[in-house]
Amino acid sequence: MVAKRARKIHSVSSDAAVTAPRSSALVQEESVALRSTRGVELEVGLQRRASTRIRSKIEAAEAAAAAAVDSGLETPLTEPDEAVSPPKKRRRKTKKSEPVVYDIPTYEPKTTTYKGRLGYACLNTILREIKPNPIFCSRTCRIDTILKNGLDFAKDLGVQNVKDLKKLIQWNEENKIRFMRISSELFPFASHAKYGYSLDYAAAELKAAGDLANSLGHRLTLHPGQFTQLASTKEDVVTASVRELKYHCSILRHMGMGEDSVIIIHMGGMYGDKTAALKRFKENYRTKITDEVRARLVLENDEMCYNADDLLPVCEELNIPIVFDHHHNWIFPSTQPIPELLSRINAIWHHKGIRPKQHLSSPRPGAVTLMERRAHAGRCKDLPDELQLEGVGWRWLPSANANGTRNEDDKEWFDLMIEAKDKEQAVFQLYRTYGLEEVIWENLRPEKVDAPIREEKETKGSRITRSKQKGEDIETVVTTELPDEDPATAVETIDPQPSTTEGSKATSTRKNRKKMANGKHRAAEPRLIVEDDDEVLQKVTAESLDNIEIKRDRKGKKKFLDTAALQV
DNA sequence: CTATGTCAAGCTGGC
DNA sequence: GCCAGCTTGACATAG
Numbered sequence: 001m002v003a004k005r006a007r008k009i010h011s012v013s014s015d016a017a018v019t020a021p022r023s024s025a026l027v028q029e030e031s032v033a034l035r036s037t038r039g040v041e042l043e044v045g046l047q048r049r050a051s052t053r054i055r056s057k058i059e060a061a062e063a064a065a066a067a068a069v070d071s072g073l074e075t076p077l078t079e080p081d082e083a084v085s086p087p088k089k090r091r092r093k094t095k096k097s098e099p100v101v102y103d104i105p106t107y108e109p110k111t112t113t114y115k116g117r118l119g120y121a122c123l124n125t126i127l128r129e130i131k132p133n134p135i136f137c138s139r140t141c142r143i144d145t146i147l148k149n150g151l152d153f154a155k156d157l158g159v160q161n162v163k164d165l166k167k168l169i170q171w172n173e174e175n176k177i178r179f180m181r182i183s184s185e186l187f188p189f190a191s192h193a194k195y196g197y198s199l200d201y202a203a204a205e206l207k208a209a210g211d212l213a214n215s216l217g218h219r220l221t222l223h224p225g226q227f228t229q230l231a232s233t234k235e236d237v238v239t240a241s242v243r244e245l246k247y248h249c250s251i252l253r254h255m256g257m258g259e260d261s262v263i264i265i266h267m268g269g270m271y272g273d274k275t276a277a278l279k280r281f282k283e284n285y286r287t288k289i290t291d292e293v294r295a296r297l298v299l300e301n302d303e304m305c306y307n308a309d310d311l312l313p314v315c316e317e318l319n320i321p322i323v324f325d326h327h328h329n330w331i332f333p334s335t336q337p338i339p340e341l342l343s344r345i346n347a348i349w350h351h352k353g354i355r356p357k358q359h360l361s362s363p364r365p366g367a368v369t370l371m372e373r374r375a376h377a378g379r380c381k382d383l384p385d386e387l388q389l390e391g392v393g394w395r396w397l398p399s400a401n402a403n404g405t406r407n408e409d410d411k412e413w414f415d416l417m418i419e420a421k422d423k424e425q426a427v428f429q430l431y432r433t434y435g436l437e438e439v440i441w442e443n444l445r446p447e448k449v450d451a452p453i454r455e456e457k458e459t460k461g462s463r464i465t466r467s468k469q470k471g472e473d474i475e476t477v478v479t480t481e482l483p484d485e486d487p488a489t490a491v492e493t494i495d496p497q498p499s500t501t502e503g504s505k506a507t508s509t510r511k512n513r514k515k516m517a518n519g520k521h522r523a524a525e526p527r528l529i530v531e532d533d534d535e536v537l538q539k540v541t542a543e544s545l546d547n548i549e550i551k552r553d554r555k556g557k558k559k560f561l562d563t564a565a566l567q568v
Numbered sequence: 569c570t571a572t573g574t575c576a577a578g579c580t581g582g583c
Numbered sequence: 584g585c586c587a588g589c590t591t592g593a594c595a596t597a598g
Contacts, residue, residue, distance in 0.1 A: 122591050140593060142575065183591055192576065225590045227577035240577065264590085269579045302589085304580055371582065374588055419590090 104444045107433045114387040116394070116413035117219065118430055119179025120423045124168055126443055137161040137168065138185040146195055154195070158187035159202050166209040169218055176437040177427055179219045179357075179415050184248065191247035193240065199250050210255025219415060220255070221357070222248045222263045229268040230289075231281040238284055245293045252296065260355050263296045264323050267306040274305070278314055285318055298323055300359065303331035303374055308341055321349040325359035326384055327419070331373050338384075343391045346414070350395070355412065360384065361419035378447050379426040380418055383434065387416070422447060 127135035139157040146154050165182065172180055187202070189195045199206065213220050228241045245263060252261045271277050289297070299315060300323040301308040308322060308329060315322050322345045334341050342358075349356040362377040387393030393414055400410030420426035425445050431437040 136593095138591065138593070140575090142594060144575095145594080181590085185591065185593085189576075195576090223590050225577075226579065226588095228590090229578060232578080234578095237578070244577085266589085271579090304589090369582080371587060376589090 102444075102446050104441075104446060107429065109435065110382065110433050112383050112385075112388055112434050112436075114383055114393050114413070114416075114434075115411075115436070116387070117177075117179040117415045118427045118436070119177065119181065119219070119221075119415060119417045120427050121181040121223070121417065121419055122183035123423055124171065125423050125425060125445065127164075127168060127171060135164045135167050135171075137165045138183040140185050140188040143189070143195065146189065151195060151197060154188045155197060155201060158190065158199075159205055161186045162202055162205040162209055166205075166212055169209060169213050169216065169220075172218065172424075173216050175424070175428075175440055175443060176431070177424060178217060179221075179417065181221050181223055181417060182251065184222060184224050186251060187247070190250075191240075191244045193243070196243070196247070199247075199254055203254050206251065206254035207256060210252075210257055214256060214258070219260050219355075219357075220252075220257055221261055221417070222251065224248055224263065224265055226266070226268070228265045230265070230284045231268050231271070231277040233271050233280070238288065242284075242288050242293075245289060245297065249290075249292050249296060253292070259295065259353060261296065262298045262321070262323075262354060262357070263293070264298050264300050266300055266302045267311065270305045274310070278310075282314055282318060285320070298354075300325055301328050301332075301334075303328040307332045308334040308345065309336065312341075312344060315348055316344070319348060319352055321345070321352055321354055321356070323357055323359055323417075325361075327359070327361040327363065327376075330363075331370065338386045339389055339392055342386070346391060346395070355414060357415040357417060358387075359417045359419055376419055376421055378422040379420050379429050381429075381433070383416075383430060387414075 122138065123136060139161050141149075141154050141157060161183070165186065168180065172178065187197075187199060190197055190199060224244050227237075228244050229237050230241050232238050232241070245265075248263045252263075255261075267277070267281060269277065285294070285297075298321040299306075299311050301311055302325075308324060311322050314320070324342060324345055329338070336344075342356075346356045360380055360383070362380045363373045364375045364377045367373040367375060390396070394411045395414075396406060397410050397412050400406040418426045418430065422429075422445075424443075425447070428439045428444055429447075431439050
């Protein structure tokens with residue numbers, strides 16, 4: 001039980017050249033300390049407070065000198081603005097801003113001997129939130145937009161995505177993450193039957209990103225979507241799937257990635273007859289895909305249709321490695337114990353000369369039904385114990401001396417992809433929990449609280465108190481010593497997360513909205529009583545505060561929530 | 569700037 | 584029949 005949170009205060013200027021005012025002497029002191037120990041390059045994740053003016057200049061510089069920006073390691077994520085002649089611009093008076101405040105909890109320390117690479121999928125939450133020019137690799141568009149603006153519009157998005165991919169790889173290196181999944185949306189519509197296009201036009205950018213990854217020894221993988229159904233009964237679905245796989249292969253080919261850069265798919269649907277589906281898969285695998293695709297294609301056990309037992313025979317027959325997904329195996333388990341299972345699975349990887357990888361994720365807290373258990377939690381609290389075992393999480397390299405002199409250096413550790421909503425933050429949490437790598441404190445964020453399913457009100461220790469004003473190039477992260485439970489802060493905390501409340505304006509995803517509407521088996525949704533009515537508030541608080549939670553939305557409007565349903 | 573509805577594609581399970 | 588969940592949320596537009 002972790003009763004206290006670490007005390008940590010720091011403040012970061014978004015531009016090394018700018019000395020922003022500090023909110024306090026203490027903040028300044030600690031900031032200097034952090035800076036001197038970690039270096040300026042660690043500021044990378046904190047460009048979010050850069051002013052619009054600076055950003056515009058950066059953009060202009062990038063546009064003007066796009067071709068010059070190519071040397072991966074030397075390229076800062078933000079161009080130095082000294083290099084840019086300031087565009088004519090009215091000076092915007094910026095408002096004073098209060099610091100952003102985060103509570104970064106500590107975690108109960110755990111130990112493991114596992115030393116494999118941990119990775120995350122597709123999106124970096126820190127870089128994605130940089131404003132006004134976020135760094136991410138899944139820009140896309142609509143077919144309507146292609147029709148309106150031309151295909152080059154979509155292709156330009158692809159170039160931007162790849163350029164950002166390089167920045168992500170660089171960021172990962174600085175944050176000791178050397179394993180990542182590339183978003184399949186890197187090139188919008190590239191695999192589309194009608195609007196698809198070759199990636200040759202982006203060869204230079206792809207090669208630059210690939211060169212960087214290879215020079216740093218990073219592993220990059222791909223995971224095409226559920227639409228990839230090689231066992232489908234429909235010819236056109238299979239055709240589209242083959243096209244999809246070729247597109248993914250083309251990315252890796254242009255990047256020059258080695259054999260460890262695999263393409264992961266699921267077996268897919270059962271179509272009412274699993275045996276027949278498996279037969280179709282084998283046939284299509286043998287006859288409809290290229291050698292290049294076969295060299296990279298691997299299968300993952302899923303939680304609904306094909307567990308590891310279902311996949312092993314066909315995979316052993318066709319020499320297709322299996323990405324073992326711990327979460328899926330928990331929902332739809334193999335009959336074999338994990339060590340035995342993984343020894344068989346890893347044999348296929350080794351036979352094919354590829355380093356094994358596994359997937360790890362956690363179910364949302366309180367999940368009971370199958371569908372609930374499928375949903376991913378924000379983070380993973382633990383590493384599976386089995387990863388410490390030879391044959392599961394590592395092996396002796398074939399080159400190792402078997403006469404008793406082999407040591408740690410002769411071990412090959414397998415990679416582990418963390419599939420969690422909090423992305424790189426989930427990796428950092430495991431780094432911290434197990435002491436696997438040093439993390440950069442400025443790049444830590446509090447856990448995004450999952451909407452509780454059947455459990456009590458809130459995940460503890462993840463409250464964010466955020467106060468922020470615009471225009472000032474400063475961010476402050478403050479973690480204060482707080483007891484685990486702090487009832488005072490449960491009330492009137494500005495909620496940075498979508499409130500799971502009917503009528504909330506803060507919820508922006510369709511999924512969440514639907515979740516809210518579908519309250520039948522989600523008893524843990526607080527009920528909105530009334531918005532912004534002081535009279536009602538007085539009445540309510542006079543009676544009892546026990547089941548009433550007061551929240552404010554972004555505009556400061558009060559909402560009174562009946563949380564009685566959560567207490568069950 | 570923010571909230572909302574929609575978006576290329578497939579399949580299964582739950583209601 | 585509709586929705587949620589899965590590999591990945593982002594785009595487009597109204598207010």
